[in-house]
Amino acid sequence: MTPSAATSSIEDLASCHDCGFVVTLAGGAHHAATHCPRCRAAVHRRKPDSLNRTWALVITAAMLYIPANLFPVMTVISLGKAQADTILSGAIYLLVHGMWPLALIVFFASVVVPLLKLFALTFLLISVQKGSRWRPVERTKLYHVVEAVGRWSMTDIYVVTILVALVSLGNLATIEAGVGAIYFAGVVVATMLAAESFDPRLIWDRARESNG
Amino acid sequence: MFKFSATTPSSADLAIPPGWLTLCHACDLPSRVGDVPAGGTARCPRCGSVLYRRVRDSLDRTLALALAGLFLFAAANAFPFLALKMQGNVTHTTLSTGVRALYEQGTPIVASLVLLTTIVAPLLQISSLIFVLAPLRLGRRLPGQARVFRLLRRIQPWSMMEVFILGILVSLVKLLDMAQIVPGIALWSFVLLIPVLAAASSSLDAEWVWRRIGLAQ
Numbered sequence: 134m135t136p137s138a139a140t141s142s143i144e145d146l147a148s149c150h151d152c153g154f155v156v157t158l159a160g161g162a163h164h165a166a167t168h169c170p171r172c173r174a175a176v177h178r179r180k181p182d183s184l185n186r187t188w189a190l191v192i193t194a195a196m197l198y199i200p201a202n203l204f205p206v207m208t209v210i211s212l213g214k215a216q217a218d219t220i221l222s223g224a225i226y227l228l229v230h231g232m233w234p235l236a237l238i239v240f241f242a243s244v245v246v247p248l249l250k251l252f253a254l255t256f257l258l259i260s261v262q263k264g265s266r267w268r269p270v271e272r273t274k275l276y277h278v279v280e281a282v283g284r285w286s287m288t289d290i291y292v293v294t295i296l297v298a299l300v301s302l303g304n305l306a307t308i309e310a311g312v313g314a315i316y317f318a319g320v321v322v323a324t325m326l327a328a329e330s331f332d333p334r335l336i337w338d339r340a341r342e343s344n345g
Numbered sequence: 346m347f348k349f350s351a352t353t354p355s356s357a358d359l360a361i362p363p364g365w366l367t368l369c370h371a372c373d374l375p376s377r378v379g380d381v382p383a384g385g386t387a388r389c390p391r392c393g394s395v396l397y398r399r400v401r402d403s404l405d406r407t408l409a410l411a412l413a414g415l416f417l418f419a420a421a422n423a424f425p426f427l428a429l430k431m432q433g434n435v436t437h438t439t440l441s442t443g444v445r446a447l448y449e450q451g452t453p454i455v456a457s458l459v460l461l462t463t464i465v466a467p468l469l470q471i472s473s474l475i476f477v478l479a480p481l482r483l484g485r486r487l488p489g490q491a492r493v494f495r496l497l498r499r500i501q502p503w504s505m506m507e508v509f510i511l512g513i514l515v516s517l518v519k520l521l522d523m524a525q526i527v528p529g530i531a532l533w534s535f536v537l538l539i540p541v542l543a544a545a546s547s548s549l550d551a552e553w554v555w556r557r558i559g560l561a562q
């Protein structure tokens with residue numbers, strides 16, 4: 134049951150990102166590509182241009198994060214009064230109404246998760262570029278966490294959708310989606326794509342190279 | 346191991362022969378996966394990531410869950426999931442009316458994202474599982490199975506039904522002061538769909554499937 138390390142020459146092997154098939158690459162160049170004999174996907178030793186793509190997406194997400202939190206994600210118009218809700222004020226609303234377990238979940242999903250993803254990915258990118266040998270196992274686990282929690286940031290987008298749909302037909306109150314929702318959707322998509330384009334194997338490459 | 350011939354092959358007979366080579370997807374360490382018992386997991390000795398997970402009766406179980414999922418998905422979209430009573434007016438909402446309302450309000454980007462993550466991706470996830478697994482269960486192969494199975498892996502991160510349920514919960518709380526909320530049939534379908542989809546994706550043995558539908562070995 135416990136897998137043991139194979140003795141074949143490590144540098145020539147690459148696994149298909151789509152199906153996991155192990156392919157022997159000729160040449161051994163870092164980005165040498167071929168097609169997987171099992172599923173026909175392009176096989177790369179590492180995700181192509183991983184660091185640049187991930188940086189671009191992280192920076193995009195960070196820039197979108199500011200308007201996403203400044204502008205309202207929705208506006209409730211009730212009896213002639215308009216009340217705008219931002220991501221943060223939406224979480225505070227739940228807290229004020231005594232729904233603290235739900236408030237905590239919403240605060241975590243929409244405020245903590247995007248920031249955690251941005252900081253964690255930035256940290257991983259810098260550590261890889263500096264050729265860090267520091268705790269590769271923990272950094273790999275951090276990457277798995279970033280990959281897994283990102284989707285929960287969609288909660289706020291769904292809340293806006295549901296409220297808009299339910300209340301738009303009422304005569305006395307209307308709920309409108311705000312521009313903040315567009316920026317926030319951008320943050321969620323950009324951070325998800327950033328996590329997808331980062332290649333955790335780079336953590337180990339640099340650690341190995343530094344080992345000599 | 347190689348004695349099956351005339352009888353219908355069960356998934357136990359066709360277990361992956363131990364000793365196959367794999368590379369860790371997270372750290373690239375080559376490992377040979379040994380005899381993993383049903384329900385067992387093989388992990389990378391260097392970084393601890395999962396290399397392979399063997400599920401008992403993976404094919405039957407995953408296919409049954411996918412079929413149940415298709416039924417629940419249809420119900421979840423055909424019926425309203427919430428009704429709102431306010432000053433004598435009743436508004437029914439289905440998933441697609443929510444998406445449409447967002448389009449009409451001039452936020453098509455957000456509407457497309459909601460459409461993708463709650464309707465398109467879950468439907469593709471369920472139907473591609475059935476398309477790949479049903480022929481295998483009947484001992485057949487269809488052209489395009491490998492292509493569809495690759496699509497499944499790409500689409501899965503964008504299927505977010507479980508997050509959508511949290512969104513419904515938050516919305517309900519926010520509307521408590523404003524109106525009376527009546528849960529619809531679709532809401533229960535959504536609630537059931539989440540564990541069904543989660544179980545379907547965790548019971549799928551992708552390596553086992555690839556060994557049957559792959560173009561070459």
Ligand SMILES: [Zn+2]
Nearest residue numbers: 149152169172
């Ligand atoms: Zn492949």
Ligand SMILES: [Zn+2]
Nearest residue numbers: 369372389392
């Ligand atoms: Zn590993």
